[in-house]
Each structure stands twice: as C-alpha cells, then as structure tokens.
Amino acid sequence: xxTLEKVxxxxxxxxxxxxxxxxxxxxxxxxxxxxxxxxxxxxxxxxLSLIGGLIRPDAGRVMVDGKELWALSDRDRSRxxxxxxxxxxxxxxxxxxxxxxxxxxxxxxxxxxxAGGNPARAQALLERVGLADxxxxxxxxxSGGQQKRVAVARALLHRPAILLADEPTADLDEQTExxxxxxxxxxxxxxxxxxxxxxxxDLADRATRHLVLNGGLVSYAS
Amino acid sequence: MPPEAKPLTAWSLLKxxxxxxxxxxxxxxxxxxxxxxxxxxxxxxLRSMDESLAFALQRLGADMILAPRGSRVVVEQLLNxxxxxxxxxxxxxxxxKQRLRTAKVDGIRSVQGWSLQQxxxxxxxxxxxxxxxxxxxxxxxxLIATLEVGQAIPxxxxxxxxxxxxxxxRNLQLLVRLMTMGAGVALFASILMTGLLTSVRVAExxxxxxxxxxxGATRSFLLGLxxxxxxxPALAGGLVGMAVTAGWLxxxxxxxxxxxLLLFGLxxxxxxxxxxxxxxxxxxxxxxxxxxLEAVRRAG
Numbered sequence: 001x002x003t004l005e006k007v008x009x010x011x012x013x014x015x016x017x018x019x020x021x022x023x024x025x026x027x028x029x030x031x032x033x034x035x036x037x038x039x040x041x042x043x044x045x046x047x048l049s050l051i052g053g054l055i056r057p058d059a060g061r062v063m064v065d066g067k068e069l070w071a072l073s074d075r076d077r078s079r080x081x082x083x084x085x086x087x088x089x090x091x092x093x094x095x096x097x098x099x100x101x102x103x104x105x106x107x108x109x110x111x112x113x114x115a116g117g118n119p120a121r122a123q124a125l126l127e128r129v130g131l132a133d134x135x136x137x138x139x140x141x142x143s144g145g146q147q148k149r150v151a152v153a154r155a156l157l158h159r160p161a162i163l164l165a166d167e168p169t170a171d172l173d174e175q176t177e178x179x180x181x182x183x184x185x186x187x188x189x190x191x192x193x194x195x196x197x198x199x200x201x202d203l204a205d206r207a208t209r210h211l212v213l214n215g216g217l218v219s220y221a222s
Numbered sequence: 223m224p225p226e227a228k229p230l231t232a233w234s235l236l237k238x239x240x241x242x243x244x245x246x247x248x249x250x251x252x253x254x255x256x257x258x259x260x261x262x263x264x265x266x267x268l269r270s271m272d273e274s275l276a277f278a279l280q281r282l283g284a285d286m287i288l289a290p291r292g293s294r295v296v297v298e299q300l301l302n303x304x305x306x307x308x309x310x311x312x313x314x315x316x317x318x319k320q321r322l323r324t325a326k327v328d329g330i331r332s333v334q335g336w337s338l339q340q341x342x343x344x345x346x347x348x349x350x351x352x353x354x355x356x357x358x359x360x361x362x363x364x365l366i367a368t369l370e371v372g373q374a375i376p377x378x379x380x381x382x383x384x385x386x387x388x389x390x391x392r393n394l395q396l397l398v399r400l401m402t403m404g405a406g407v408a409l410f411a412s413i414l415m416t417g418l419l420t421s422v423r424v425a426e427x428x429x430x431x432x433x434x435x436x437x438g439a440t441r442s443f444l445l446g447l448x449x450x451x452x453x454x455p456a457l458a459g460g461l462v463g464m465a466v467t468a469g470w471l472x473x474x475x476x477x478x479x480x481x482x483l484l485l486f487g488l489x490x491x492x493x494x495x496x497x498x499x500x501x502x503x504x505x506x507x508x509x510x511x512x513x514x515l516e517a518v519r520r521a522g
Binding site for chain 2: 052055074078079083094105108136
C-alpha cells in the first residue's frame with residue numbers, strides 16, 4: 001500500500017515559485033489501477049516521482065508498505081525502488097550503446113542475483129511487446145514506438161509490485177497506445193499496482209480510480 | 223536472443239558509458255598520455271642532472287682540475303655527466319707536482335694524475351695524465367688557490383669544481399624552467415580538459431543517468447560510474463605515456479636505474495589519474511545529486 005500524507009512539492013523558477021503538488025493526501029491500495037490526468041504542469045509527473053521516491057517532498061510523508069521513503073538511506077530507498085517499482089517515462093531514455101534486450105536487462109545491474117531479472121525473461125517481455133525479432137538491435141535502429149515498448153519491458157523485468165507510468169503513450173500511434181494500455185490492464189489484473197499519468201481522459205474507464213490534477217491540487221476523484 | 227545477452231553488471235554499464243562517447247574517451251586518454259609523459263620526462267631529467275653532477279664531483283674527489291689549455295669543455299663535461307670524450311695524456315705528473323711544491327702553494331692536500339685517454343670516467347694515472355686532480359685543505363678557498371696554482375703552472379687550464387657546477391646550473395636554468403613549466407602546463411591542461419570533458423559527457427547523458435537512478439542506482443553508484451569513466455582512460459593514457467617516455471629515456475645514454483625510472487613513471491601515471499579523477503569530481507557530484515525526474519524529462 002502507498003500512503004501520501006499532506007505531500008507538498010514546489011519548484012522555483014527564475015522569477016516564480018510553482019506549487020507542483022499541494023498538500024496531497026491519499027492511499028493507493030495494492031492492486032489498484034489509477035489514472036492521473038490533468039493539463040501540462042498540473043503536477044502529474046511530480047506526483048508519480050514523489051510516489052517513486054525519485055524526488056523529496058518539501059513537506060509531508062510518502063510511505064510504501066509502511067516504510068517512509070525519506071526516512072530511509074539513499075541505498076535502502078534505491079533498493080526498495082529497484083525491487084518493488086517499475087518506471088516508464090514519457091521518453092524511453094534507452095542507453096544507446098546497449099541492445100534492446102540489454103536495455104531491458106538494465107535493472108539487473110542493481111538487483112541481487114536471482115531476484116527475477118534474467119535474459120530469458122527479458123526476451124519473453126520483448127516478445128510480449130512485439131519486439132521478439134528486435135532484441136539485438138541498438139536503440140537508434142528502432143522507431144520511437146519500439147523504443148517506448150523496450151522501456152515498458154524494462155520496467156516490468158523484475159515483476160514490480162508497483163508500476164509508475166508517466167505519459168507512457170505520448171507520441172505513440174493509436175494502435176501502439178492501445179497495446180500498451182492493454183498490457184497495463186493485464187498487469188493490473190495480475191495484481192500489479194499501476195499508477196499512470198496521461199493526457200488522454202478516454203483511458204479513465206480502464207482504471208479503478210481516476211484523479212484529475214489542477215495546479216497541484218486534486219480537482220476530481222472517482 | 224543474441225548469445226551474449228546476460229544480466230548486466232556495474233562493469234557492463236561502465237563499458238557502455240565509455241563506448242557512448244568514444245571521441246571524448248580518446249581525448250581523455252590522449253590528455254593523460256601527454257601529461258604523464260611530460261611529468262615523467264621533466265622529473266626524471268631534473269633528477270638525473272642533479273645526480274650526475276653530484277656523482278661526478280664525489281667520484282673525482284677534486285676541488286680543482288688542471289688540464290692542458292683548450293680542454294676546459296672536456297673537463298666540464300666530465301664534471302657534469304661523469305663521463306667524457308677521450309683526451310690525450312700529455313701531462314708529466316711528477317713535473318707538475320714538483321712545480322707546485324717549488325711555488326709553495328698553500329693548503330694543497332693531494333695531487334694526482336687522471337687519464338682520460340679512453341674517454342669515459344677515466345682512471346688513475348701516476349706518471350702521464352690527461353688532467354691533474356688537486357684536493358685542497360678545507361680551510362683554503364679554491365678561488366684564492368687558483369691564483370697561486372696559475373702562477374706556478376701558467377700553461378694549465380684551471381677548472382674549479384664548485385664554479386663549474388654553478389656555471390652548469392646557470393646554463394641549465396632556462397631548460398629546467400621550461401621543463402617544469404611544460405609539466406605544469408600539461409597537468410593544468412589535463413585538469414581543465416578532464417573537468418570539461420566530464421561535464422559534457424554527463425550533460426549529454428543526463429536522461430540515461432536519471433533513468434539509472436529510477437531503476438535502482440544509488441548516488442554513490444552514479445558518482446563511482448562517472449569517476450571511473452574518467453579515471454580509466456586517464457590511467458590507461460598515463461601508463462602509455464609513461465611507457466613511451468620511459469622508452470625514450472632508456473634509448474638515451476646514462477639512464478641509470480631502470481627500476482627507479484619505472485617507479486617514477488608509475489608515480490607520474492598515478493598522479494595524472496588522481497588529477498583527472500579530482501577534476502571530474504564536481505560534475506560527478508552534480509550528477510549523483512541531480513533530480514532524476516528533471517533529467518529524464520529533459521530528454522525530450
């Protein structure tokens with residue numbers, strides 16, 4: 001379970017302070033599929049990064065399975081992130097000198113031996129996202145959509161309990177977008193907690209909950 | 223699946239990082255090569271000059287050298303390098319000794335003939351010699367003794383060891399300065415270049431490094447990764463620079479102890495690597511403490 005208690009995060013630009021998330025409180029039960037929508041700058045990405053322990057809140061607490069993320073050392077927080085969370089960002093951010101399958105295997109550099117990430121699973125995930133025959137290709141040899149699918153496979157390598165997806169279908173064609181959302185739905189049915197930020201409100205009916213953010217505040221929840 | 227696919231390690235990420243910008247890796251290698259070479263060359267040549275002068279004076283055991291007119295260059299060469307080109311043995315040692323006794327030159331402790339007929343370091347020659355070595359009592363000033371000896375044996379060229387050493391040091395001062403400056407400039411340039419290269423290298427890979435944080439890399443892992451990506455080419459370049467310079471020095475005359483040379487070389491390579499790692503520290507720290515979200519989002 002993920003718990004957020006009055007979590008606030010602000011960014012200071014050159015001439016103004018932007019409240020990306022304002023006193024956000026809520027619980028995300030294990031196995032939920034939450035879709036977060038909102039306009040650009042509404043705080044969707046910041047909320048996901050706060051849940052994932054990638055950024056430190058200015059105020060409030062973020063707890064994952066009863067552990068307060070920012071009470072942990074960087075080493076323990078990184079280990080928790082590595083073992084229990086998978087991230088998909090708007091941009092694939094693949095390592096250009098590694099092949100597709102090696103990029104999928106990236107978390108194994110930080111996982112203990114036998115923690116679930118292995119080449120056979122990486123290949124199975126590439127098959128699942130329709131890239132079985134592209135495993136030995138370098139990122140520049142793949143299209144943008146294919147790169148994004150490699151990033152999705154990478155996030156799923158170690159069977160994370162929580163999948164955090166920030167605009168995972170941005171810039172993708174409709175068919176690829178549906179394939180990725182289908183995959184997330186399937187993961188949710190298998191028990192994975194999925195939190196996905198998107199501009200596409202049409203995807204809301206796939207989720208168990210729909211949050212709409214506006215100026216760092218929840219303006220609608222269903 | 224390609225047969226080489228296997229779980230990744232820190233080493234595989236390091237190799238991927240080095241392959242990511244091969245030109246910058248090559249520049250880091252080249253900078254370290256030049257810096258280590260310059261450092262080893264300068265320190266070794268300075269040390270060799272110092273040692274050879276001390277060695278020559280100590281070995282000859284002379285405060286003053288009397289030689290036939292026109293042979294000053296050969297004598298100075300002998301003093302400065304411990305070896306010299308051949309000089310014919312034309313001096314009747316017994317006769318010159320007698321003339322010094324007759325003139326009652328004060329403070330002479332010993333007079334002995336020295337043959338440089340075969341060149342090299344020379345050898346003791348009691349009868350006919352190329353030069354005559356004069357040892358003075360400690361209370362006698364060599365420069366004052368020079369006047370009396372010059373009157374006793376006017377055809378002799380007088381070389382005072384101390385003065386020759388000072389002259390050589392003066393002559394070499396420019397070279398010494400240039401070499402020290404060269405090594406300093408090479409090191410300074412390597413600091414600037416390495417810091418700049420590391421900054422550019424991490425700036426263009428912010429998204430990837432941010433992604434590493436997202437998949438479980440700790441700050442210390444990123445710090446180590448960036449420093450290793452800088453330190454490894456620097457160490458490799460430093461070792462090659464050491465090997466090239468040591469080879470060049472060993473090809474020349476009078477290199478002395480090869481073990482000491484290699485020890486100096488290893489020290490130079492390690493010093494250059496340490497300088498590279500220290501200059502890469504600021505961008506490495508910035509990378510380790512960056513906001514991963516910001517880094518990944520900037521990729522677009």
